[in-house]
Amino acid sequence: MSFQLLPAHFVMLGALLFGIGTAGAIIRRNALTLLMSIELMLNAANLVFIAYAKQYGDPAGHVIAFFVMAIAAAEAAVGLAIIIGVFRTRQTIEVDELDALRDET
Amino acid sequence: MDIAVFVIAAAGLLVTAGGTIMARTPLKGALSLIVALVFLSVLFVLLDASFVAAMQVLVYAGAILVLFVFVIMLLNLQPGTQRPIYFSISKVLGGLAALYFSARIAEGAFRFGVPSGVGKPVVATVKVVGELMLSQYLFAFEAIGVLLLVAIVGPVVLGLKRLQ
Numbered sequence: 001m002s003f004q005l006l007p008a009h010f011v012m013l014g015a016l017l018f019g020i021g022t023a024g025a026i027i028r029r030n031a032l033t034l035l036m037s038i039e040l041m042l043n044a045a046n047l048v049f050i051a052y053a054k055q056y057g058d059p060a061g062h063v064i065a066f067f068v069m070a071i072a073a074a075e076a077a078v079g080l081a082i083i084i085g086v087f088r089t090r091q092t093i094e095v096d097e098l099d100a101l102r103d104e105t
Numbered sequence: 106m107d108i109a110v111f112v113i114a115a116a117g118l119l120v121t122a123g124g125t126i127m128a129r130t131p132l133k134g135a136l137s138l139i140v141a142l143v144f145l146s147v148l149f150v151l152l153d154a155s156f157v158a159a160m161q162v163l164v165y166a167g168a169i170l171v172l173f174v175f176v177i178m179l180l181n182l183q184p185g186t187q188r189p190i191y192f193s194i195s196k197v198l199g200g201l202a203a204l205y206f207s208a209r210i211a212e213g214a215f216r217f218g219v220p221s222g223v224g225k226p227v228v229a230t231v232k233v234v235g236e237l238m239l240s241q242y243l244f245a246f247e248a249i250g251v252l253l254l255v256a257i258v259g260p261v262v263l264g265l266k267r268l269q
Contacts, residue, residue, distance in 0.1 A: 007223075010152060011211070013119075015208070015210040015211035018210060019207025020122045023199070023204065032131035032176070036126075036131075036138050040125060043165075047145060053152070054227055057224070059228065059233050059234055062229045066234070069160065069164055071252065072169060073168070073253070075256075078263075
């Protein structure tokens with residue numbers, strides 16, 4: 001058996017997943033898709049936490065993963081409420097059409 | 106056996122994550138993200154984190170993503186109001202920057218953080234994780250409780266009718 005499954009492979013996968021989330025947050029202009037990209041990034045961090053927990057045999061990483069999940073839940077609740085509020089007043093959720101604070105000059 | 110499961114789950118995770126950010130409508134993106142989170146929980150099981158994997162499916166895929174789907178249905182976006190995906194130079198550059206960013210994260214992890222080795226078995230039952238959460242991480246636990254309280258009150262205030 002020449003190939004063995006190491007925690008390092010999971011860290012690499014986590015970096016890739018974080019990159020996908022970052023790309024989504026950069027190239028998409030839909031507020032809901034933006035929030036989902038942020039969820040992807042939080043999950044990539046979770047994966048790396050769990051991989052390091054395996055690397056060092058320490059369950060503390062699992063505790064942190066739960067805290068990340070709680071923060072993701074709070075972020076989703078507040079973010080979605082803001083999106084609904086914006087949609088009620090502006091009838092759009094495309095973030096580049098929300099330019100009330102843009103300098104007119 | 107483990108390697109086959111890892112390859113399948115990792116490939117599925119990357120494909121569905123890409124589908125999440127490239128989906129034409131937010132609803133398809135949300136459904137793709139649910140599948141991605143289930144694949145991620147498979148990876149958690151491979152890393153001796155079965156409790157976190159169960160919570161991932163219950164809390165993330167079961168609660169948070171259902172909240173997303175509820176909001177998408179509530180907004181009822183018409184097809185005409187959604188602009189198609191368009192490509193511009195800044196978006197291509199942004200995507201390349203994101204890929205470079207993730208490559209640098211991986212490089213930094215390998216240079217500083219990840220020693221070689223197959224890792225050690227982790228005993229992470231509900232008992233172990235709960236004891237750790239309520240002893241060493243008690244302050245963080247309480248702070249998360251306050252944060253969740255704010256996250257309950259905040260949407261209620263935002264949802265009140267006097268937004269104008």
